[in-house]
Amino acid sequence: MTNDIMARREAVLGPNVPTFYKNPVHLIRGEGVWAWDAAGNKYLDCYNNVPHVGHCHPHVVAAIANQASILNTHTRYLHDGIINYAERLTAKFQPQLDQVIMVCSGSEANDIALRMAQAMTGKTGLISTDNTYHGNTMAVSQLSSRKPPIGGYAANIRHVPAPDTLRPVGGTADGQAQAFAREIQTKIDDLEASGHGFSGFLFCPTFANEGLPDLPKDFMLPAAKVIHAAGGILISDEVQPGFGRTGDTWWGHDWLGLSPDVVTLGKPMANGHPVAAVVAKSEVMAAFRNAFGYFNTFGGNPVSCAAAAATLDVIEQDNLIENAKEVGAEFLHSLYSINHTSIANIRGRGLFIALELETDGVADEALAAHVVEYARNNGMLMGRTGRKRNVLKLRPPMPFSASNAIVASDIMARAFKATKV
Amino acid sequence: MTNDIMARREAVLGPNVPTFYKNPVHLIRGEGVWAWDAAGNKYLDCYNNVPHVGHCHPHVVAAIANQASILNTHTRYLHDGIINYAERLTAKFQPQLDQVIMVCSGSEANDIALRMAQAMTGKTGLISTDNTYHGNTMAVSQLSSRKPPIGGYAANIRHVPAPDTLRPVGGTADGQAQAFAREIQTKIDDLEASGHGFSGFLFCPTFANEGLPDLPKDFMLPAAKVIHAAGGILISDEVQPGFGRTGDTWWGHDWLGLSPDVVTLGKPMANGHPVAAVVAKSEVMAAFRNAFGYFNTFGGNPVSCAAAAATLDVIEQDNLIENAKEVGAEFLHSLYSINHTSIANIRGRGLFIALELETDGVADEALAAHVVEYARNNGMLMGRTGRKRNVLKLRPPMPFSASNAIVASDIMARAFKATKV
Numbered sequence: 001m002t003n004d005i006m007a008r009r010e011a012v013l014g015p016n017v018p019t020f021y022k023n024p025v026h027l028i029r030g031e032g033v034w035a036w037d038a039a040g041n042k043y044l045d046c047y048n049n050v051p052h053v054g055h056c057h058p059h060v061v062a063a064i065a066n067q068a069s070i071l072n073t074h075t076r077y078l079h080d081g082i083i084n085y086a087e088r089l090t091a092k093f094q095p096q097l098d099q100v101i102m103v104c105s106g107s108e109a110n111d112i113a114l115r116m117a118q119a120m121t122g123k124t125g126l127i128s129t130d131n132t133y134h135g136n137t138m139a140v141s142q143l144s145s146r147k148p149p150i151g152g153y154a155a156n157i158r159h160v161p162a163p164d165t166l167r168p169v170g171g172t173a174d175g176q177a178q179a180f181a182r183e184i185q186t187k188i189d190d191l192e193a194s195g196h197g198f199s200g201f202l203f204c205p206t207f208a209n210e211g212l213p214d215l216p217k218d219f220m221l222p223a224a225k226v227i228h229a230a231g232g233i234l235i236s237d238e239v240q241p242g243f244g245r246t247g248d249t250w251w252g253h254d255w256l257g258l259s260p261d262v263v264t265l266g267k268p269m270a271n272g273h274p275v276a277a278v279v280a281k282s283e284v285m286a287a288f289r290n291a292f293g294y295f296n297t298f299g300g301n302p303v304s305c306a307a308a309a310a311t312l313d314v315i316e317q318d319n320l321i322e323n324a325k326e327v328g329a330e331f332l333h334s335l336y337s338i339n340h341t342s343i344a345n346i347r348g349r350g351l352f353i354a355l356e357l358e359t360d361g362v363a364d365e366a367l368a369a370h371v372v373e374y375a376r377n378n379g380m381l382m383g384r385t386g387r388k389r390n391v392l393k394l395r396p397p398m399p400f401s402a403s404n405a406i407v408a409s410d411i412m413a414r415a416f417k418a419t420k421v
Numbered sequence: 422m423t424n425d426i427m428a429r430r431e432a433v434l435g436p437n438v439p440t441f442y443k444n445p446v447h448l449i450r451g452e453g454v455w456a457w458d459a460a461g462n463k464y465l466d467c468y469n470n471v472p473h474v475g476h477c478h479p480h481v482v483a484a485i486a487n488q489a490s491i492l493n494t495h496t497r498y499l500h501d502g503i504i505n506y507a508e509r510l511t512a513k514f515q516p517q518l519d520q521v522i523m524v525c526s527g528s529e530a531n532d533i534a535l536r537m538a539q540a541m542t543g544k545t546g547l548i549s550t551d552n553t554y555h556g557n558t559m560a561v562s563q564l565s566s567r568k569p570p571i572g573g574y575a576a577n578i579r580h581v582p583a584p585d586t587l588r589p590v591g592g593t594a595d596g597q598a599q600a601f602a603r604e605i606q607t608k609i610d611d612l613e614a615s616g617h618g619f620s621g622f623l624f625c626p627t628f629a630n631e632g633l634p635d636l637p638k639d640f641m642l643p644a645a646k647v648i649h650a651a652g653g654i655l656i657s658d659e660v661q662p663g664f665g666r667t668g669d670t671w672w673g674h675d676w677l678g679l680s681p682d683v684v685t686l687g688k689p690m691a692n693g694h695p696v697a698a699v700v701a702k703s704e705v706m707a708a709f710r711n712a713f714g715y716f717n718t719f720g721g722n723p724v725s726c727a728a729a730a731a732t733l734d735v736i737e738q739d740n741l742i743e744n745a746k747e748v749g750a751e752f753l754h755s756l757y758s759i760n761h762t763s764i765a766n767i768r769g770r771g772l773f774i775a776l777e778l779e780t781d782g783v784a785d786e787a788l789a790a791h792v793v794e795y796a797r798n799n800g801m802l803m804g805r806t807g808r809k810r811n812v813l814k815l816r817p818p819m820p821f822s823a824s825n826a827i828v829a830s831d832i833m834a835r836a837f838k839a840t841k842v
Contacts, residue, residue, distance in 0.1 A: 005499050009503075009504050012511060014706035015707050016707075018716050020498065027492060027499070028500075030493070050494070056490050061490045065485065065486035068481075068693075069477050070451075071448060072477065073471070073693075076439050077440070078426050078445050078447040079447070079448060082434070087433050090433060099433060099434060099435040101435075104526045104695045104719070108526065108557075118572055119571050138532050138558065138560035150536050151545060272722065273695075274725070289435050289438065298694075301695075
């Protein structure tokens with residue numbers, strides 16, 4: 001059946017449409033941290049951050065169903081839903097981050113954020129890291145080194161070396177923060193000399209696509225200093241760390257002690273309903289709103305706002321941020337007990353954990369692939385990331401429990417044991 | 422209460438967030454072709470094309486609620502929903518338009534379509550009309566003369582004069598098709614001479630944002646000929662005419678007898694759920710898919726596909742395309758009977774109708790605004806469009822009935838009577 005579905009899929013969706021696993025999983029049902037495939041196999045979901053409060057959470061489903069049956073229009077009519085939600089959302093940010101645009105995807109959010117930087121500075125140059133992904137629009141793909149843009153990079157784009165745990169920028173872990181800031185300063189100078197000027201720096205506060213490096217809390221302070229000193233806009237992409245994923249703060253930038261000018265939100269925001277947003281300082285919002293007549297038909301519609309508000313309800317009522325902190329620590333602890341010479345580093349915060357694999361000092365992509373496939377064949381969904389795709393990535397729905405962590409650690413221990421690599 | 426909500430809205434959403442009407446409508450409920458505001462006023466909806474099969478259609482609401490309670494993941498897992506829907510959707514197109522990418526908004530769809538043209542041709546130049554809007558991403562806003570991009574237009578963008586009923590391109594209605602094609606040829610030559618080369622032409626088959634001009638069925642054939650002769654990609658933006666709006670064919674390009682290379686879909690596709698798509702020839706899809714590792718987290722998820730499939734169900738089961746044709750003709754007929762010296766032209770197809778207002782040969786924006794405001798204050802939602810905002814736009818949900826048309830025409834007749842303009 002999977003062969004048939006694969007053939008039909010390629011016929012109607014075209015070539016090169018990504019799937020996970022050698023033998024792709026055909027999911028048909030999800031509930032909490034569990035998912036089931038068409039053959040009746042059950043999987044512990046240790047990968048999916050979109051169903052943030054758990055697959056098909058009944059409170060979110062009910063909110064969507066209820067609002068969809070009452071009204072679903074757009075923001076050129078007044079509606080309480082977007083205002084109530086935007087007030088509630090901005091209250092979770094530093095006071096200066098007090099205004100919101102609601103959109104449909106993290107890509108749309110980052111596409112706006114880049115224009116905010118340009119509208120605010122009157123310049124065009126943009127910087128990100130050299131091993132990242134921030135979205136799929138034509139503009140945002142310019143910053144996404146992992147999915148290079150069609151036709152190559154534009155002249156106003158610069159990339160700096162991504163921070164790394166085992167191979168720090170500048171050569172030493174202690175000096176990495178300063179070295180990273182120096183790299184950014186070099187690119188700012190280059191952009192200013194080129195005539196494009198420097199408008200903004202876009203980054204993920206956990207550097208998730210870069211491999212989730214283990215960084216000290218003050219890591220970004222030198223970088224933020226050079227960015228702001230140059231008059232640039234600091235854009236924090238919270239699509240992955242946001243909504244409490246890391247177990248300590250609502251947003252990754254708060255843990256880092258940063259004051260970004262613009263924050264983008266996406267995937268987990270409404271538990272899978274297509275909702276995303278840009279939160280910004282009022283002067284940055286005004287610069288964008290006055291430079292461009294932005295309207296998004298689906299963005300901030302009553303159903304999207306109901307789904308997003310219900311997701312906030314569950315995070316708060318079920319103490320999911322605290323749960324991420326506690327269970328994440330226990331999960332890390334269990335993982336530390338796995339013995340394998342190729343586990344070069346285990347790191348993480350909250351329910352966002354990485355295991356970096358190296359054999360004889362060389363990134364071991366094959367071993368990482370083996371573990372992911374073994375897990376898939378033994379009832380557990382997980383992924384991998386990092387420059388060499390040798391970093392195992394664990395990022396389960398937030399209601400993940402201590403006993404779920406034991407099950408997952410056990411499957412991973414068996415996966416490592418099952419290899420002679 | 423509206424004052425309070427407006428103040429809270431501006432505080433948390435920022436300045437310049439568009440609303441309709443001098444006194445914005447605060448909607449709280451919708452059903453079929455009707456909507457209600459917070460004060461209990463009832464409105465006949467003659468504007469909204471997003472609730473295509475009617476506000477809160479129970480079949481679509483049930484499909485969303487049901488699938489949201491079962492599974493909502495992404496396309497890197499296999500799922501029947503997207504395959505079944507994509508097969509069903511492409512069956513409604515000319516045979517060569519046989520592959521689909523599903524996304525969240527018409528903007529995302531057009532952003533992809535532009536890159537398809539570039540990937541297919543290896544060139545970058547793009548052409549649209551000079552009075553249009555195709556979406557809000559940084560790239561798509563380059564083609565949207567009505568919402569000019571931040572920082573101005575890029576060097577690879579060209580605009581041609583939009584077709585017009587009262588002031589045809591080239592001076593005469595008879596010669597407009599050839600004159601329009603000549604304008605496109607001139608811009609193609611210019612792009613080729615500039616070194617950018619010509620990659621594609623993006624247009625709406627009803628030229629809806631241009632004012633819905635009255636054009637003969639063969640209008641676009643000369644333009645399509647020069648575009649294809651130059652090796653360019655013809656992109657039909659069906660966000661407004663698609664899904665049977667015009668009452669004759671599923672897609673505007675079919676009525677025009679065109680064979681586009683790429684078609685984009687949006688607003689009405691899932692009755693308000695954030696769903697959009699790109700349908701393309703397989704060779705164009707392959708060029709894009711091989712040039713860019715495209716993945717859209719929310720695009721084509723099981724709930725989006727269920728909502729889109731349910732919308733197709735209703736269009737088919739309730740014969741809504743035929744209804745649009747019949748009721749649209751009756752609506753036009755009623756509107757013809759309105760007597761006012763400033764009604765310069767009444768035109769339309771299906772449930773997409775325009776009244777162009779001129780006083781003493783000059784576009785009468787004030788009269789158009791008066792009619793729209795009068796309608797709002799007398800229980801009817803409508804809009805306006807056109808280069809001078811002097812074209813009344815009627816575009817109701819598709820289950821609009823003959824008796825609805827009589828109510829609407831009556832309100833409009835009274836609106837015209839109530840003015841001394």
